[in-house]
Amino acid sequence: MSSPDEILRGLDAEQRQAATALHGPVCILAGAGTGKTRAITHRIAYGVACGVYDPQRTLALTFTARAAAEMRTRLRDLGAHGVQARTFHAAALRQLRYFWPHAVGGSMPNVMENKVRLLTQVAQRMRMSVDRAALRDLASEIEWAKVSLHAPEAYAEAAAERDMPSGWTPVTVARLYAGYEELKTAQQAIDFEDVLLILVAILESEERIAATVREQYRVFVVDEYQDVSPLQHRLLDLWLGGRDDLCVVGDASQTIYSFTGATSDFLTGFRERYPDATQVKLVRDYRSSPQVVEAANRLLADRTRAGARDRSLPAWPEPLQLVSQRESGPQVVFAECDDDEAEAGWVAEQAKRLIDEGVPASEIAVLFRTNGQSEAFETALTTAGIGYLLRGGERFFSRAEVRDGILQLRAAARAAQDLTGADVIQRVKDVLSSLGYTDEPPAGSGAHRERWESLRALVHLAEQLADTRGAEFTLTELVAELDERAEHQHAPAVQGVTLASLHSAKGLEWDAVFLVGLSEGLMPISFADTPAEVDEERRLLYVGITRARKHLCLTWTLSRGGGRSTRRPSRFLSAIDSTLGGNRKAAAASASAAPARRRRSAAPATCRTCGEVLDTGAERKIGRCIDCPATYDEAVLDTLKDWRTAKAKQMRKPPFVVFTDATLVAIAETMPRSAAELLRISGVGRIKLESYGEEVIELLHGTDVA
Incomplete structure (x- = not known):
């Protein structure tokens, strides 16, 4: 165990203040990159080293298994063994399994992995036709209702102002919700929200059990406090039992999960609830360069000024003004591209340049608003010969080579203990x-x-x-x-450029970040209709910006597929640079971030027949002008279209989901003989290659494949 003085060594003044505030209530307002995990793990370790905290009676709560695992690792390295660091659900599930026989009796029901199977049965019983996407939306809506403490009979009134899945009414969703709860009970199953709800009910009704839990855990630390839901907060109150030995850490400017029921109200109202609470602000940013920090500060300050001018806007908590502690870095790069394909190509080009300059591929990320934007970047990176990791794909520890590797390392450990x-x-x-x-x-x-x-x-x-x-x-x-x-599921870093949605990037950081698709309709997203929803989109972009340590590129496109230039850069960009955003003419910086800005897009593609510059996305996809004579065999194209029709019918999807007409023409013109050649064609990403590649190549060449 490290000594108390050793634990405090290396902390800045504010982190030290947080670490030595051992008696609650304590509220730590921690901006992005300010070392909040360092501060709270050192606080716990310092309390244990001083004998103030019993590690067995200390519970640290966070929101992801990855964050909890990282906290446990840091606490172990500081010598604070025995401290529990868990997600709310993991802590609640552990307690529920222990107390179930005493409070309820019998065996605890199975916890369902997802709600879709039961919702399908409910919809069928109600004779409603619902596709899988709508069922996922319904599952999310039920999760929101349960963590917001709205029972089925109260749902319709509570959700009167919410956007309903698939345009359904609150009354219809309430009926599905009620049917889901009834069927779940009949099948003796519970879901993840029930874990918290049932434990809450037990602690409220069984004073003996509540006293046992409160005796077990005396000190609580809650990370990402801006993301707690009403249900989680009720459980936390029951764990505390009126005590105030609580330390919370959060940043209202990083509240990006309101749609799931999370609310920053508990964080912003902490001092009101605990007037004598110690408050510490962490504003020294150790992650990002001054240029990145300035961009983030400007984005939030713009909303603060707007709130001062227009009192009808929702309340906007005063954001933390971050101060970078890093050396100066390159200027933020703004890049305007003709269309999505050009944007992806430009990003791949810049990523390759960074890698050539010594930036590891694993330290580069491309972040987008929706998962559907990833395919163009998958294709462009593959074409450039750059590996990538798609967050949300197959889990790291589920991969065959990882499982085999751990098995062999376990055997080696038994044979080489010295x-x-x-x-x-x-x-x-x-x-x-x-x-x-x-x-x-x-x-x-x-x-x-x-x-x-x-x-x-x-x-x-x-x-x-x-x-x-x-x-x-x-x-x-x-x-x-x-x-x-x-x-x-705390995966180690994998080499390769990370492709991820902005939401899934929370809690991560990279040397270089490309924030792409920053056009109106994508950022803010088109369905952000209210001022509060637009505020959440602003915070989401703020989270994306603060993921970057040194290099930050903000890109947008003028059109979707090379047609008319109807897109406008995001309104948020003008907050970062007054020459950008809204209806203003967009300027774009070069990759070298020189002071003089100039328009920048991907290198122009030319027709393989006449050599003229190709104007549209469709022309660039097939590699020639639409008016130039085709170089493919009509019979080959007909064969490809017949195959696509059959495949689409089999999948019950529109034919263009398999391949667009332009992609089929490009395939017919180039006649690829290998997976690598097929992958070079625009519109053929890694996923489509894996799904259709072998069939297409065999269709073109039979078994005579290079």
Whole structure:
């Protein structure tokens, strides 16, 4: 265990103030990149080292399994063993399983993974035709209702002003909600919200059980407090039982999950509830350069000024004014592109330049508002020979090579218990080499490269742990760390450019961030109709900006597919740079971020027949002017269209979802003979290659494939 003085060493004045405020209530307002996790883990460790906290009676709560796992790792490294760091749901589920036999009796029901199966049955019973997308929306709406403490009979009134899934009425959704609850009870199942609701009911009705829980946990720390829901807060109050040994950490400017029932009201009203609370503000930003921090500050300050001018706007808490502690970096880059394809190409070009300059691919991210925007960037990065990781895809610990690697490392740990330090790293490399790991990455992209990236992530984690834990680090410790991470889905970093939605990027950071698709209708999103919803979109962009450490590029397009230029840059851009946004003429900086700005888009594509510059997305996709003679065999194109029609019918989807006409023409013109050649065609992303690639190539060439 580190000494108290050692634990405080290296903290700045505000972090030290937070770490030494050991008695609640305490409210830490922590801006992005200000070291909030460092502050609260050192606070817990300092309390344990001073003998003020019993680690077995201390509970740290957060919102993602990844964040909880990171907190546990940091606490272990500080010597604070035994402290529980869990998500609200994990902590509640653990307690519910323990107390169920005493409070309810019998075996606890299974917790359902999702609601769609039961909702399908309910809709069928009500003779309603609902597709899978609508069912997912309904599931989300029921989750909102339950965490907001609205029972089925109260839902219609509570949701009167909400946008309903698929345009349904609140009354219809209320009927589905009630049917879902009845069927769930009949099938003796519970969902994730029930875990919290049932525990709340037990603690409210069973004083003996409530007293046992309050005796077990005396000190509470809640991270990301701006994201708590009314249900989570009721449970927290029951855990506290009227006590105030509570430390909360949050930032109202990072509230981006209101649609799920999260609210920053508990954070902004903390001092009102606890007038004597200690409040600490963390504003020293250790993550981002002054240029990135300035962009983030301007975005929020613009809304503060608007609120001062227009009192009818929703309340806007005074944002934290961040102060960068890093050296000066490059200017923020603004890039206007002709269409989505040109934007993706430009981003891939800049990512390659950064990689060539020494920025690791894993330190580059492309962030977008909706998941549907990813395909163009998948295609462009693949064409540029750059590997990528799509967040939300297959889980890291579910990959076959990762499972095999952990199994082999576990066997190696049993056979080499005397290995420590640097020898552990070499043994890890030797073990994983049988699965395809090499010190140098394989050429190109594709499945072989992805497999190597996964194995490299295991090696990199071993190197990180050896560096942190010193010469006594063992292979057994590595396997234990991997097992814990697998349990909580806390994946190590994988080499490759990250593609992610803005929501899924929360809590992450990279050296270089491309915020793409910053046009009206995407940022803010078109269905953000109210001032409060537009405010949430602003906060979402703020979260995206503050993910960047050094390089930040903001891009938008003039049209969707090379047609008329009908798009406008996001209104938020003018807050960052007064020459941008709204109806103003957009300017774009060069990749070198030179002071003089100039329009920048992807290099012009030319017709393979006449050499003229191609004007539209469709022309660029097929590689020639629409008026120039086709170079494909009509019979081949007819064959491709017949195949597409059959495939679409089989999938019960429109034909263009498989491939557009322009993509089929491009395939017929180029006649690709391999997966790599097919992947170079615009409109053929990695997902479509995996789904249709073999069939298309066999269709074109039979079994005679290069």
